[in-house]
Amino acid sequence: MDHIQSFLQSIVIFLLGIFLTACSGMLFTSIDVLRPAKVNFPEDVNHLLIVNNSRPQPHTYGHTTELFDESNEAVSIETDSLALFSLASLSEAMAEKEFFSSIHLMHESIKKDSSFSEVTYPDRDYLVDLCRKEGAEGIISLNRIIVNDKLGELYDMSQALYIAYLEAIYDYNWSVHFPAKNQIYSFAAKDTVYWESESYYRERAVNGLPDRRDALIDGALISGRRSVSKFIPYWEQSDRYFFKFQDKKLKQGFDSLYVKNWDAAIDIWTDLLEKTSRKSKKIKTAHNLSVLYEIKGDIQQAYDYSNQAMDVYMDILLFDYRSILFVVQQNEFLRKRLAEMSLLNKQLGN
Structure with missing residues (x-):
């Protein structure tokens, strides 16, 4: 489909437009998310x-x-x-x-x-x-x-x-x-x-x-x-949040994040998630990995880590209410994106 190829060539990869802003206990990032159109055009409509x-x-x-x-x-x-x-x-x-x-x-x-x-x-x-x-x-x-x-x-x-x-x-x-x-x-x-x-x-x-x-x-x-x-299909800007807390491994991951070395940050935080015994750290680290995988475009893996953060939360008695709102919001964002993926693939001829 000629029109699909031309459209894809005109897309600027959203990773290049990412920026990070620190706030108390959180790190804010803005990403561009591709949303499906309301109408599906057959592939032979050029x-x-x-x-x-x-x-x-x-x-x-x-x-x-x-x-x-x-x-x-x-x-x-x-x-x-x-x-x-x-x-x-x-x-x-x-x-x-x-x-x-x-x-x-x-x-x-x-x-x-x-x-x-x-x-x-x-x-x-x-x-x-x-x-x-x-x-x-x-x-x-x-x-x-x-x-x-x-x-x-x-x-x-x-x-x-x-x-x-x-x-x-x-x-x-x-x-x-x-x-x-x-x-x-x-x-x-x-x-x-x-x-x-x-x-x-x-x-x-x-x-x-x-x-x-x-x-x-x-x-x-x-x-x-x-x-x-x-x-x-259109691009829509959407906000995402990373958790910050006192931990050397977490800081090392952010150092890689600032230079857009996503894989290095993932390796560091995956190791942190496996080794930490504190459930509050597990929730926040799993959530951070979820956001990272979404940035990389692996929505399924992002959703899996988001579900992991949710599962740990369900097993904990006390957790900061404001923090869990970001975890739940991320999980809902990803659930919606996964539901849209088949529609997007159809509209883009994939």
Whole structure:
């Protein structure tokens, strides 16, 4: 699959981006975790078509203003081009990922009825003909986009500060079609974009917000780009924590960790885990090994060590409550990652 190979070549190995920050009794690290997309594309889908199957909402629908000295007021905002901007942003973001060989966007709406809120799917025969004409094997259809936005204000008494805000919630309905296989997958999604302005003067706070129509267009661009994670596996930054305690072996392992010598740190801490008799040290060392193996990409081994830390915890009467939260959290992270692995492998063609 050409699109899989291109995508894999564009991935930067997350080990290079790892950094460590010390805090009391803990060492914080941030890693990038690959998450599966919401949709699974068949392996033979290399050319994708994106279509607009939506109608714009009325100008008076979904826009409210609520200021201190005014009642809740509906206002009129022209939002006819939201679908166009959102899809253009999505198309550009997906092309940058190089997951598919080609992505083509149809700008004109193909929706036959005039309802902006009711979801109707494109006719299959029409999509079959469209795929033939455009040379596509799959189609992403935007069937609805509605924005509900509110302009309001708050007052922070502790800071004597006025805060004006604009919150826009974008309501999407998507469908993915594989006409040759007579398959369709549909889902709804929401995304929120928020603007804020603050000042010691109320009028300045309100005037500091962007033009409302321009902001809603910017929001459509932002949410459109974010939507790429629905269709292509994506990287997500996640926090992990190492335990620190007084032990020479532990310190030696951290010395190797700081220079990214993962194998040396694993050897040192594995020896520590086998030789220590203190259960609290066993829990923390097994947890540290779990995080290390996750950094190396061995999720199963990471999960095994995490389970070992959990097993020792269940056999101990007293243990720091705050510490066990990190152990339980790590175990849940890894359980979820293992569950996602088969889905990721399928999406990446492995």
